[in-house]
Amino acid sequence: MLFLSSIVESRAPAPVRSAHLRRLEAESIGIMREVVAEFRKPVMLYSIGKDSSVMLHLARKAFHPGKLPFPVLHIDTLWKFREMIAFRDKTARELGLDLIVYTNPEGVARGINPIASGSALHTQVMKTAALRQALDMHGFDAAFGGARRDEEKSRAKERIFSLRTADHGWNPRVQRPELWRLFNTRLSEGQSMRVFPLSNWTEIDVWEYIALEHIPVVPLYFAAVRPVVARSGTWIMVDDERLPLEPGEAPHHKLVRFRTLGCYPLSGAIESSAATVADIVAELKGSHRSERQGRLIDSDEEAAMERKKREGYF
Amino acid sequence: MDDGLAAPGVAERDKDFLRFLTCGSVDDGKSTLIGRLLYDGALIFDDQLAALAGASKRFGAEGGEIDFSLLLDGLEDERQQKITIDVAYRFFATGRRAFVVADTPGHEQYTRNMATGASNCDLAVILVDARKGVLRQTKRHSFICSLLGIRHVVLAVNKMDLVGFEEARFQAIAAAHAEFCAALGFLSLAAIPLAARYGDNVTKRSARTPWYLGPTLLEYLETVDVGRGVEARPLRFPVQWVNRPNADFRGYSGTLVSGSVAKGDRVLVAGSGRTTAVADIVSFDGSLERAGAGEAVTLTLAEEVDVTRGDILADPKDPPEFADQFAAHVVWMGDEPLVPGRSYLLKIGPRTVPATVTALKHRIDVESLQHLADKTLALNEIGFCNLSTAVPVAFDPYDVNRDTGAFILIDRFTNETAGAGMIAFALRRASNIHWQLLTVGRAERAALKAQSPAVVWFTGLSGAGKSTIADLVEKKLLARGRHTMLLDGDNVRHGLNRDLGFTDADRVENVRRVGEVGRLMTEAGLIVLCSFISPFRAERQLVRDLTAPAAFLEVFVDTPIDECIRRDPKGLYAKAQSGQIRNFTGFDSPYERPLAPEIHLMAGEDTAEALADRVIDELRRREIL
Numbered sequence: 001m002l003f004l005s006s007i008v009e010s011r012a013p014a015p016v017r018s019a020h021l022r023r024l025e026a027e028s029i030g031i032m033r034e035v036v037a038e039f040r041k042p043v044m045l046y047s048i049g050k051d052s053s054v055m056l057h058l059a060r061k062a063f064h065p066g067k068l069p070f071p072v073l074h075i076d077t078l079w080k081f082r083e084m085i086a087f088r089d090k091t092a093r094e095l096g097l098d099l100i101v102y103t104n105p106e107g108v109a110r111g112i113n114p115i116a117s118g119s120a121l122h123t124q125v126m127k128t129a130a131l132r133q134a135l136d137m138h139g140f141d142a143a144f145g146g147a148r149r150d151e152e153k154s155r156a157k158e159r160i161f162s163l164r165t166a167d168h169g170w171n172p173r174v175q176r177p178e179l180w181r182l183f184n185t186r187l188s189e190g191q192s193m194r195v196f197p198l199s200n201w202t203e204i205d206v207w208e209y210i211a212l213e214h215i216p217v218v219p220l221y222f223a224a225v226r227p228v229v230a231r232s233g234t235w236i237m238v239d240d241e242r243l244p245l246e247p248g249e250a251p252h253h254k255l256v257r258f259r260t261l262g263c264y265p266l267s268g269a270i271e272s273s274a275a276t277v278a279d280i281v282a283e284l285k286g287s288h289r290s291e292r293q294g295r296l297i298d299s300d301e302e303a304a305m306e307r308k309k310r311e312g313y314f
Numbered sequence: 315m316d317d318g319l320a321a322p323g324v325a326e327r328d329k330d331f332l333r334f335l336t337c338g339s340v341d342d343g344k345s346t347l348i349g350r351l352l353y354d355g356a357l358i359f360d361d362q363l364a365a366l367a368g369a370s371k372r373f374g375a376e377g378g379e380i381d382f383s384l385l386l387d388g389l390e391d392e393r394q395q396k397i398t399i400d401v402a403y404r405f406f407a408t409g410r411r412a413f414v415v416a417d418t419p420g421h422e423q424y425t426r427n428m429a430t431g432a433s434n435c436d437l438a439v440i441l442v443d444a445r446k447g448v449l450r451q452t453k454r455h456s457f458i459c460s461l462l463g464i465r466h467v468v469l470a471v472n473k474m475d476l477v478g479f480e481e482a483r484f485q486a487i488a489a490a491h492a493e494f495c496a497a498l499g500f501l502s503l504a505a506i507p508l509a510a511r512y513g514d515n516v517t518k519r520s521a522r523t524p525w526y527l528g529p530t531l532l533e534y535l536e537t538v539d540v541g542r543g544v545e546a547r548p549l550r551f552p553v554q555w556v557n558r559p560n561a562d563f564r565g566y567s568g569t570l571v572s573g574s575v576a577k578g579d580r581v582l583v584a585g586s587g588r589t590t591a592v593a594d595i596v597s598f599d600g601s602l603e604r605a606g607a608g609e610a611v612t613l614t615l616a617e618e619v620d621v622t623r624g625d626i627l628a629d630p631k632d633p634p635e636f637a638d639q640f641a642a643h644v645v646w647m648g649d650e651p652l653v654p655g656r657s658y659l660l661k662i663g664p665r666t667v668p669a670t671v672t673a674l675k676h677r678i679d680v681e682s683l684q685h686l687a688d689k690t691l692a693l694n695e696i697g698f699c700n701l702s703t704a705v706p707v708a709f710d711p712y713d714v715n716r717d718t719g720a721f722i723l724i725d726r727f728t729n730e731t732a733g734a735g736m737i738a739f740a741l742r743r744a745s746n747i748h749w750q751l752l753t754v755g756r757a758e759r760a761a762l763k764a765q766s767p768a769v770v771w772f773t774g775l776s777g778a779g780k781s782t783i784a785d786l787v788e789k790k791l792l793a794r795g796r797h798t799m800l801l802d803g804d805n806v807r808h809g810l811n812r813d814l815g816f817t818d819a820d821r822v823e824n825v826r827r828v829g830e831v832g833r834l835m836t837e838a839g840l841i842v843l844c845s846f847i848s849p850f851r852a853e854r855q856l857v858r859d860l861t862a863p864a865a866f867l868e869v870f871v872d873t874p875i876d877e878c879i880r881r882d883p884k885g886l887y888a889k890a891q892s893g894q895i896r897n898f899t900g901f902d903s904p905y906e907r908p909l910a911p912e913i914h915l916m917a918g919e920d921t922a923e924a925l926a927d928r929v930i931d932e933l934r935r936r937e938i939l
């Protein structure tokens with residue numbers, strides 16, 4: 001399926017970009033403040049990736065000198081890279097976050113995992129259903145997510161304030177028009193809102209902002225020699241002993257990094273020597289591959305994202 | 315305030331940023347054009363391009379040619395699945411500028427979608443097919459752009475290859491369009507001859523239009539000056555959130571929508587007459603000397619004044635308007651039509667207040683630009699209206715400030731966004747309407763009668779028994795020495811409301827007038843019984859709002875329609891059934907059941923006497939008696 005993803009440009013001088021980034025920053029801060037002013041009990045979804053890191057940084061700016069006026073929620077599928085979990089706990093400690101970690105207990109009881117159960121079922125149970133459970137359990141009426149419109153086709157039309165039904169479904173027929181900077185935040189009984197403050201950011205904006213603001217990110221984004229095996233045309237890292245190897249198979253040691261992070265058996269690495277944020281920005285500007293190519297979760301089937309969203313996936 | 319040296323705020327640095335809208339009818343080549351812009355700017359990834367070449371072959375594009383429109387597909391599939399797509403946003407950047415393209419599908423809902431896309435854009439690219447020239451749709455697109463405040467337009471005359479790249483044809487189209495646009499107030503209007511499919515004049519100058527000396531479309535987009543000049547305008551800082559992390563700090567967070575502010579500047583709390591000084595501009599990166607339009611900051615104030623979310627901090631020398639009645643253009647976006655007199659929520663900046671459209675001055679035909687008389691606005695229609703808000707609000711005319719002059723209307727029951735508006739001017743300043751302060755008030759009058767005033771509102775189908783029960787309730791009140799008044803639907807239609815019929819709009823006005831009369835009577839200290847079908851929730855809510863602070867009790871006289879038909883005391887159901895009368899509630903006009911009435915009478919199940927006693931009991935329980 002075709003879609004227009006991250007757009008890379010190659011010639012922009014730095015000052016142009018920083019004005020552009022400041023504009024995006026102000027827009028995101030305005031969105032976050034609107035949510036805190038209008039909703040009863042908001043929460044920020046924290047996926048530990050680069051977008052979450054940027055979103056968290058923007059939230060600190062928005063509510064300065066106060067602390068974040070909402071908790072941060074991580075849906076732990078139990079298959080995240082170990083470095084991600086370490087980074088999450090360090091970030092929560094250092095920033096004094098009110099961190100909630102939630103895992104779907106039924107999924108654990110059923111032994112759901114991305115290898116034996118397949119990526120679709122694993123995602124459905126450990127991510128989508130888990131998120132629904134966590135939101136219901138705490139009664140959150142608004143949840144921030146780090147999705148960007150440039151990520152894939154169905155996101156291009158997603159609203160910044162996206163209404164969800166009582167069972168967290170996304171009904172594309174009743175989405176509200178968004179004019180100016182006026183967001184209709186009213187909820188009917190049982191409804192809740194997903195809010196995407198990074199909607200208008202592109203992948204390269206995110207990296208340039210990380211550079212500009214010196215925002216820490218998980219080291220997995222930077223090139224290092226890592227043990228990987230070839231799976232479905234991409235490199236999968238052997239992050240722990242749960243990844244089954246073929247008889248006699250030994251991991252390769254390759255200089256790789258990740259463009260997106262998720263469950264490690266579902267996140268493809270790219271061969272790269274980009275070891276700093278500046279290297280990554282330079283690599284992206286020269287790159288002609290879209291961000292999602294490494295995500296096994298998308299290639300599962302056509303229109304995967306559309307369907308997942310209707311079921312309540314972020 | 316501005317020393318000319320300080321760095322301007324982000325909104326002012328528009329030299330490096332452009333949001334533009336593309337509009338065109340189906341098949342004018344809009345998708346091809348956007349795809350081409352991105353492709354020629356080397357903005358498409360290899361994996362996408364490979365997929366694109368494959369798809370082009372599959373869909374049978376000629377001789378290995380790439381069909382760029384396929385890049386943007388999706389809108390079409392979704393339309394078939396009946397998904398509402400209003401606007402798709404795409405991003406690209408060149409060495410000179412970052413761009414956001416707002417693309418709206420050219421189908422049904424077009425006005426609503428275009429208005430949504432245009433609301434955040436500074437420029438529009440309007441496509442026409444060179445063979446067809448300026449069509450009705452072209453006029454419609456131009457008008458909506460103008461209405462939403464777009465001041466820069468590019469007419470992209472596409473498919474020039476199909477008219478032999480003929481200069482005369484191009485000039486004729488450009489001239490026709492310019493003539494139509496003369497009254498629309500555009501500051502710049504450029505026309506560019508294109509063949510999007512082959513790339514002529516999109517990003518590369520075409521050898522096939524030697525007579526055309528202007529820029530390519532991309533060059534134009536990179537260099538056009540859409541200077542919004544928002545920074546030079548007077549300060550407007552709508553307070554979005556009050557930041558109070560601890561007892562020692564109280565900051566006002568928001569985004570400057572125009573002007574700039576520096577430490578020590580005096581600012582006015584719009585509408586209050588109070589001024590104070592800016593003590594500090596607080597940001598995560600430290601205290602700032604100055605902030606400009608577009609920046610999201612937190613201000614602390616030198617002298618504490620009462621400021622809450624929704625207030626506007628403004629330049630005291632050039633304050634915004636402050637009024638509770640104004641005229642505005644409204645684009646209707648709700649499935650249910652606009653009903654004048656009905657109460658909606660109006661959101662303007664961070665402030666949300668109840669509001670009604672008091673009069674629809676005219677509807678605008680978006681193709682002929684003619685003003686037409688009308689009673690309501692349906693989905694995708696545009697009108698010029700008078701509005702009244704429950705409390706005065708601060709604003710600027712939309713022409714002067716898009717952020718402080720724009721509002722949305724929200725349906726109070728579905729919570730959906732029902733309309734979008736652009737304020738033209740205040741109808742009367744709130745500062746000029748003096749509430750005559752009277753020494754004798756509601757409380758004194760009520761005290762003399764030793765009772766507490768209330769409105770008891772009976773709603774239900776015709777023949778449900780509203781009037782019978784209301785009449786009994788009044789008798790019982792009288793017997794207890796209470797001062798009452800009964801307003802009955804049939805009776806007021808002989809006098810006060812004799813000019814009204816039974817259309818939705820008239821029903822709304824009927825109830826509004828009765829609500830106002832009821833309110834006056836509570837001020838006189840009376841217990842007012844009202845017996846009206848009042849089929850719409852919105853109006854019953856309106857009357858409830860009007861009545862405050864006096865008590866309002868909604869009594870739902872719930873009689874099954876079959877029972878009403880059987881009773882048919884006035885013979886009306888018989889007439890409705892035989893088609894002699896129209897717009898009859900329960901037949902061809904809806905009745906919206908109350909969701910949470912104070913008293914729910916299952917009227918088929920008891921005598922009128924017993925039901926009236928229940929109302930009396932409830933009044934006693936609420937200490938009205």
Ligand SMILES: Nc1nc2c(ncn2[C@@H]2O[C@H](COP(=O)(O)OP(=O)(O)O)[C@@H](O)[C@H]2O)c(=O)[nH]1
Binds near residue numbers: 338339343473475
């Ligand atoms: N001859 C010619 N055909 C064009 C040109 N631009 C677009 N088309 C064709 O017009 C048709 C409709 O284009 P498309 O971009 O899908 O139109 P949209 O509905 O406005 O998005 C396609 O078959 C295009 O290849 C042009 O400049 N010249």
